[in-house]
Amino acid sequence: MLSFETCNAARLRRDPKYDGCFFTAVKTTGIYCRPVCPAKHPLTRNVAYYPTAAAAEAAGYRPCLRCRPETAPFCPAWNGTRATVARAVKLINEGALDEDNVVTLATRLGISSRHLARLFERHIGATPQQLAKTLRVQRAKRLLDSGDHTMTDIAFQSGFGSLRRFNAAFAELYGRSPSSLRATRKRSVEPFRRSRG
Known part of the structure; x- marks a missing residue:
């Protein structure tokens, strides 16, 4: 793992060379981000750094819905x-x-x-279990973002043994249901489609 100082300097510069090399967890919000996240910088005293998304999630942080750390290159x-x-x-x-x-x-x-x-x-x-869970949720999030699959199809295609486990994993990680995330995404994409139409 890189030193705190190296990570902090890269985060403050939003340095793309470090994208995927570490993840920034914000203690005050409970969210973790990529170093290139466009959100306002939190105070240095409120951040911690993790080598992987799975490590940040194991520590209790949720992925940022803005920079989508599940799309970062793997650490x-x-x-x-x-x-x-x-x-x-x-x-x-x-x-x-x-x-x-x-x-x-x-x-x-x-x-x-x-x-x-x-x-x-x-x-x-x-x-290993945390990594597997993170990868399952990441696959599910991509399927949610990329089409109109049913929730049951997404759950099983992502490797969840049941729809209940799928919903629980999303609620634990994102603090909301998969259908809520899908609805939020559709609302944000709809004005863009209308303006291009």
């Missing part, structure tokens, strides 16, 4: 440091924890689940 901090972590992330991204558990994933990697948890804590800053 390269872990990249090249541990082949095991890279392989685990790839498997999780492919759905390894959608139906199986961490013990099964660790067995596939040839290590214990305890060792996998230590590696994730060191390189990702979150548990």
Whole structure:
């Protein structure tokens, strides 16, 4: 993880070179952002920095609806440091924890689940389960933004085992339901479509 000073300077400059290298969490709002977020800068004493979106979410922060941190390039901090972590992330991204558990994933990697948890804590800053949840919500958010799929289709295409878990994950992360997010997006896109029509 980069130093607080490096992250802070990059955030204040809105430096695109650091996009995806860290995430800024604002203690007063409970929201985390990309370093390039166009929102007004919070006071330095009110921020904390995390190496990944999953780490910020594990600490209790919600993603910013303005800069959409789920679209940031994935944090390269872990990249090249541990082949095991890279392989685990790839498997999780492919759905390894959608139906199986961490013990099964660790067995596939040839290590214990305890060792996998230590590696994730060191390189990702979150548990494998938290990363899986973050990736599921990110896939669901993209599907919500990109079409008119039913909520049930989005839930299952994103890797959630049920519509109830899908709704709960969104409520926990965004503080609102997926249908509420979709309605907000449609309201903001509609005037743009009319003005172009």
